[in-house]
Amino acid sequence: MIKKSEYRNDIQIIRGIAVLAVVLFHSNEKFFPNGFLGVDIFFVVSGFVVTPLLARIVMQSENHNQKIIRLKLFYKSRFFRLAPALILTLTFSVFLIFLLGSPDYHSRFANQGIFTIFLLGNIGAYGFSGDYFSPNPNPLVHFWSLSVEEQIYLFFPLILLILFTKFKYSVKNFVFIFSIITSISMISFLLPEILEPFYSEVGIRSPTQFSFYSPIDRLWQFTLGGIGYFISLGDFLRKKVNIMLINWGLVTITLLSLLGVINFDLKNDSIFISFLTFMTLIFRSFDCFSNTLKSTFKWLGDRSYSIYLIHLPILWIAKYSLATQIGSSNNRFIQISLALILILFLGAISFEKIENRYRIKPNNFSQKNKTDTIRLIACLLLPLTLLFIMKISAANKYWGLDRNIVQPVFPGNLDAYCVKETERSLPCIYQLDGNKKTVLLVGDSHASHFSEAFKIAASNSDWNLVIWTKNGCQVKFSKNARDSGLANCVNSFLELEKWVLLNKPNVAVVSQYIRSDSNINQLQSALQRLKSNVPNVLLIGNNPVFPGEDRFLEARPLIMPPAKPKKFFLNSEMDIKDEAKSNELLSWARINQIDTLDIKTLFCESTGCSRYSNGNWLYRDPSHLSISGANLIVPKISEYLAKRNS
Numbered sequence: 001m002i003k004k005s006e007y008r009n010d011i012q013i014i015r016g017i018a019v020l021a022v023v024l025f026h027s028n029e030k031f032f033p034n035g036f037l038g039v040d041i042f043f044v045v046s047g048f049v050v051t052p053l054l055a056r057i058v059m060q061s062e063n064h065n066q067k068i069i070r071l072k073l074f075y076k077s078r079f080f081r082l083a084p085a086l087i088l089t090l091t092f093s094v095f096l097i098f099l100l101g102s103p104d105y106h107s108r109f110a111n112q113g114i115f116t117i118f119l120l121g122n123i124g125a126y127g128f129s130g131d132y133f134s135p136n137p138n139p140l141v142h143f144w145s146l147s148v149e150e151q152i153y154l155f156f157p158l159i160l161l162i163l164f165t166k167f168k169y170s171v172k173n174f175v176f177i178f179s180i181i182t183s184i185s186m187i188s189f190l191l192p193e194i195l196e197p198f199y200s201e202v203g204i205r206s207p208t209q210f211s212f213y214s215p216i217d218r219l220w221q222f223t224l225g226g227i228g229y230f231i232s233l234g235d236f237l238r239k240k241v242n243i244m245l246i247n248w249g250l251v252t253i254t255l256l257s258l259l260g261v262i263n264f265d266l267k268n269d270s271i272f273i274s275f276l277t278f279m280t281l282i283f284r285s286f287d288c289f290s291n292t293l294k295s296t297f298k299w300l301g302d303r304s305y306s307i308y309l310i311h312l313p314i315l316w317i318a319k320y321s322l323a324t325q326i327g328s329s330n331n332r333f334i335q336i337s338l339a340l341i342l343i344l345f346l347g348a349i350s351f352e353k354i355e356n357r358y359r360i361k362p363n364n365f366s367q368k369n370k371t372d373t374i375r376l377i378a379c380l381l382l383p384l385t386l387l388f389i390m391k392i393s394a395a396n397k398y399w400g401l402d403r404n405i406v407q408p409v410f411p412g413n414l415d416a417y418c419v420k421e422t423e424r425s426l427p428c429i430y431q432l433d434g435n436k437k438t439v440l441l442v443g444d445s446h447a448s449h450f451s452e453a454f455k456i457a458a459s460n461s462d463w464n465l466v467i468w469t470k471n472g473c474q475v476k477f478s479k480n481a482r483d484s485g486l487a488n489c490v491n492s493f494l495e496l497e498k499w500v501l502l503n504k505p506n507v508a509v510v511s512q513y514i515r516s517d518s519n520i521n522q523l524q525s526a527l528q529r530l531k532s533n534v535p536n537v538l539l540i541g542n543n544p545v546f547p548g549e550d551r552f553l554e555a556r557p558l559i560m561p562p563a564k565p566k567k568f569f570l571n572s573e574m575d576i577k578d579e580a581k582s583n584e585l586l587s588w589a590r591i592n593q594i595d596t597l598d599i600k601t602l603f604c605e606s607t608g609c610s611r612y613s614n615g616n617w618l619y620r621d622p623s624h625l626s627i628s629g630a631n632l633i634v635p636k637i638s639e640y641l642a643k644r645n646s
Helices: 009-027 035-059 064-100 103-117 121-128 141-163 171-190 192-201 207-211 215-234 236-240 243-259 266-283 291-302 304-320 333-358 367-395 451-460 481-503 520-531 577-591 627-631 634-645
Strands: 428-430 438-443 464-469 507-511 536-540 595-597
Touching: 009 035, 009 243, 009 266, 009 291, 009 304, 009 333, 035 064, 035 141, 035 171, 035 215, 035 243, 035 266, 064 103, 064 141, 064 304, 064 333, 064 367, 103 121, 103 141, 103 367, 121 141, 141 215, 141 304, 171 192, 171 215, 171 266, 192 207, 215 266, 243 266, 291 304, 304 333, 428 451, 438 451, 438 481, 451 464, 451 627, 451 634, 464 481, 481 520, 507 520, 507 634, 520 536, 520 577, 536 577, 577 595, 595 634
Parallel strands: 438 464, 438 507, 507 536, 536 595
Antiparallel strands: 428 464
């Protein structure tokens, strides 16, 4: 017989510690790299707490109708437990992000919110954010874990009812079934490629990345908590061991695992903290805290759900919004500190006024609760409507309310019939009938952003054009032991060299962004090797690097006026550390009879440098040119080709 669950302070303390760890992780991932494991703790605790409810549905229902009644009550209790605070958080977050968040993120935010309302927040997190640990995360990406729990709550009771048509109702069989499910789910968690055939059918291309968000790969944590509940019923472990010593050991290891700075493998971390939580629940380890610590973390634990929901939207605004930036400093310590206070305040209000008000016991569903259910479902339409409005409005730039300048497209991606980031494949060839001379453009993405400009210049001069570029790759024609991670880069340019020997272009133009730590000797060797096979080689120097790159072309919040393009002082503001290395290579090239083109003067004059001219951005992102910026080079390239045509 499953006895009525007792209220346990230690469970609320564990929840309090877990939510604190997650909030600190999102506040500063560098200082609290393991805080995300608080979510793993939540899954295990949920299994521990919800399992007796599931057991009563299966084991203490006398007939099929009674099981259905208990199942409905379970669903209703979960709905009343989760929906009210979720509705409040989503509604509040819509206004928060609308007013203070960059419009660039509105569409992703709205999509994530919509998926969350339909219990698919984990699918949305995978589709709209990808890696959970990527910088500048989706403000609602943390809702993935809520959706996983909801999916387990929705389908797992049905699975148990089906299984127990074949098994006798007993605690022993319950533990046996939970153990089998735990093993299968953990195998999938450790080896997600096992399900790749299934995932590929439903459009999931990265099983390894999706595994983090998958209810299949998280179910083992829930069932592990359930096994812990059944073990705790006997209480035999607590009677046969030195409880105090065990408890302090488990508590210490838990705190160090969550709040320490040592970060191990993601999968191993999750397994370790899950089994650690399993043990602390069995032994009631956190009861060893002093009364002061108990009351503090219990207060957090009681409010952990509301705090968890609200924390990331507020922290996201504090860390990334231009509206909360103080001066020109990107140090957000003050904003984050104020955000933490606000999170606790709003979490407490949500708990007292919303969460507690609507919480009901599964066996106490009155007519009033039925009326409240209808009201809550209707209330869900409010954030859903607001999110759809935001999604549509963001796609239309709020019909003029968003006054930010539209980010230019990358010139290298304009031609749909030519993939310029070549990797052991044919180059992009633009050949005009009757033309005999060919210019080859080679380099990294800083050559690719010149591609459209070269098409114009080559056409003006009646030259054929060949483009062979590869993003992030330094031009080189020889391998060494340190190139194992860049094998594709070297192979691509070795293929290029074969093509040069076979087709003999008249001019080779090299555009390669030179960094202060670039290997100049390798570049010099590559240029000399090209010059030995091509009559004319032209080296293009770096485009200027402007200050404040991290905020360039980021749309300002709607409550702020749009950014006005400005000039930057040539000597005091411009970033010149990379420019010095580029100039060094240009100087070497001129000495070695290699033609050079310094494009700095296209963007800079004696009074300063600008990346905006005649109503157009000359740059499309922090380091690459727009079409307008790249086209500034057309007259110079046309002139150069015309001279080589004679």
